[in-house]
Amino acid sequence: MHPALSVILFTTLSGAGYGLLALLGVMAPLDLLPPERGFAFAALGLALGAVTIGLLSSTLHLGRPERAIRAFSQWRSSWLSREGVASVATYLPAGVFGIGWVFYGRTDGVLGLCGVFAAAGAVITVFCTAMIYRSLKPIQRWHNRWVVPNYLALSLATGLLWLVLLLHAFGRPNRVVAALTLLSLVLAAALKLSYWRFIDGSASASTAGTATGLGGLGEVRLFEAPHTSENYLQKEMGFVIARKHAAKLRRIAMLAAFALPFLLTLVAFLAPGVPALVAAAVAAPLATVGVVVERWLFFAEAKHTVTLYYGATHA
Amino acid sequence: MTSLPTSPSGKRLGLVIDLDICVGCHACAVNCKEWNSGGIAGPLTDLDPYGGEPDGVWFNRVHSFEVGAGGDGRMVHFPRSCLHCAEPDCVTVCPTGASYKRADDGIVLVNEDLCIGCKLCSWACPYGAREFDSDVGVMKKCTLCADRIYNETFDERDRVPACVATCPVSARHFGDLGDPESDVSRLVAERGGYDLMPEMGYAPTNKYLPPRPRRAAAGCTGAAAELTAPDHAPAKGLLGWIDRFLSG
Known part of the structure; x- marks a missing residue:
């Protein structure tokens, strides 16, 4: 499948943003995060900013972006429509939760409940994103049980890495969050390796x-072939990546998304002060770039059955 | 509405394509392009039509395959177009309601005024039936010539899809595959017509008729197995006289 940059950016940014939003929505009402308004503003700003940029970039690959609003109508049958509805619906509780925390410094009661709803919305949106791919029968490399866990785990891991950075930036390192981050990276790496093995x-x-x-x-x-030059089907669905390039990119994704962020988070976990902040400040963006590579591969390595009509023997 | 019709009529209009007869002339694809460029799905944009990398929207593509090897090897020409499936995921994945399957006759169509050009339907089709028109920014596909088959300004015999009307060897048949007594259904039953990629579970309406078995040896046509030398009896009359004169 052709790796469209707008979709790769969307799934990477919204994945990290929704991961972070889900963590904030659950942890703040439980008083597990710094209550300062500055932290709230930075953390929610980062989460909703990433989500919003991602959603906007996803409209760039549309042929008629001015009609994008119509995509909210078919949630009964379409995972893409469900994703759209879930993503927009999540803004409501996230907005109320954000206003309460940022402007009034409160995350209790109804405001806390809104945080939990925002977290649920975030998880549902990432689940819907994954299901768009998971539900496509002609692409066997997407239509399998590893796709949804991979999307959810990567969203959680990148969200946690950005949360670790925020906590260090505000001088409030949290060893539980750092430990969770290490665990989530191991989980996400194991799921990605399982996907590749599959x-x-x-x-x-x-x-x-x-x-x-x-x-x-x-x-x-x-x-x-029916025609002498490439048509839409071949350009969109006939993308082929050389096996040696795929192997190299898998190693790069493994290092950038999982191995190096794990080591850097370990540094942040063990070392206090500035080295920890620097380590966290490198880990989060590096992992995000690693996920871009991973997502590029997710598309580039996917094969569509239409290629069987154009010379492929297997899809 | 991109949910599939809950109470479809029994009617399932579609094509039956005879791979035994198709000669791979591409006339179906060309006439399809010609008709539909001006039909309800038109224009079928062509980009760089006279350049080095022409690219355009076609609803029908004819592939040629070599099948088998050696004495059993054969060439099969394979026209590929929308199969108007009973379980079309291309319809259900559509987020806008632009893609739909008609309850009346089972034809799968795109409402171009609703399409946002997200291309997801083309990913969901295993058969490559949908092609994106980058010029207009919407998805396009075979309409089964919905603007011909019900067209009362045509003679009744012409109310068939353009590809069927033009096929010079009658390798394409159009009819109601939901009616077991229709000509096309009988043809499918008689010739062992089959579905493409049944493992996908899309339950295509269109059927393909397989190439007939090859004959192991040439049959008897009544001709002698070997040619005998022509009879060279001496000519008579004037020709005989000329023959004798020239030979002498």
């Missing part, structure tokens, strides 16, 4: 033989 070890049930129905007569090979 896609390397399994093939689509569809072949050129089933796509044409001619498999019973012998091996099916494309002799002549």
Whole structure:
């Protein structure tokens, strides 16, 4: 599948933003976070800013972005529509929660409940994003049980990394949050490795033989394509990445998204003061870049059954 | 509404494509392009049409495959277009309601006035039936020539999709595949018509008829197995005289 930059940016930024929002919405009402308004403003600003930039960038790949509002109408059948509804609905409790915390310094009662609703909305939105891919049967590398856990775990891990940075920036390091971050990175890395192992070890049930129905007569090979230059289908769904490049990018994603942020968070966990702040300040952006690489690969390595009509033997 | 019709009529209009007969001439694809460029889904934009990398929207594409090898190898020409599935995920994934399946006849269509061009429907189609028009910014697809098949200004025999009307070898048939007694349903039953990628679970309406089995050896046409030398009896009359004169 063609890796469209706008969608990669959207899923990466909104993933981290919703992860952070979910953590804030749950932890602030439980008094696990600094109550200062400055912290609230910075943390909620970062979370909602990332989410908003992500959502806006997602409209860039539309052919008719001026009609984007129509995408909220078909939530009964469409995961994309559900994602849109969930993302916008999340702004309501997040807004009330944010106003209460930032302007009145309160996260109790109804305001705290709004935080929990915002957290639920954040998780549901990321779940819907993952389900858009998970539900596409023609793309076997997306239509499998590893996709949703990977999206949720990466959202949690990147959200936690940004929270660790915020806590250090406000001089309020929290060893529980740092420990949770280390755990979430291990979990996310394990899920990503499992996903890669799955896609390397399994093939689509569809072949050129089933796509044409001619498999019973012998091996099916494309002799002549219908057209001489690439069409929309090949440009959008025929993206092919060389195996050696994919292997290298997987190593880069592993290092940038998981291994290095883990070591840096360990530094932040053990070392006090400035070194911890520097480590946290490197870890969060580095992991976010790592997730961009991971997400690029998620698209680039995905194969669509339409390629079976254009010479591919397996999808 | 992108939910599938809850009470569809039994009617399932579609195509039956005979892979035994298709000669790969692309006339169906060309006539489809010609008709639909001016039809309800038009224009079918062409970008750089006379340049090095022409790119345009077509509803019908003819692929040619080699199948098998050696003495059993054969060439199969394979027209590919929307199959108007009974379970079309391209419709249900649509976030706007632009994609829909008609309850009356099962045709899958795009309302271009509602489409936001998110392209998700083209990802959800295993068969590559939908092509994005980057010029207009909306998705386009085969309409089964909805603007021909009910067109009362046409003679009744012409009320078939453009691809069917033009096929010079009658490899394409149009009819109601929901009616087991229709000509197309009988043809499918008789020839073992099949679904493409049944494992996807889309339950396509269009059916493909397989190439007929090859004959193991040539059949008897009544001709002698070997040619005998022509009879060279001496010519008579004037020709005989000329022959003798020239030979002498």
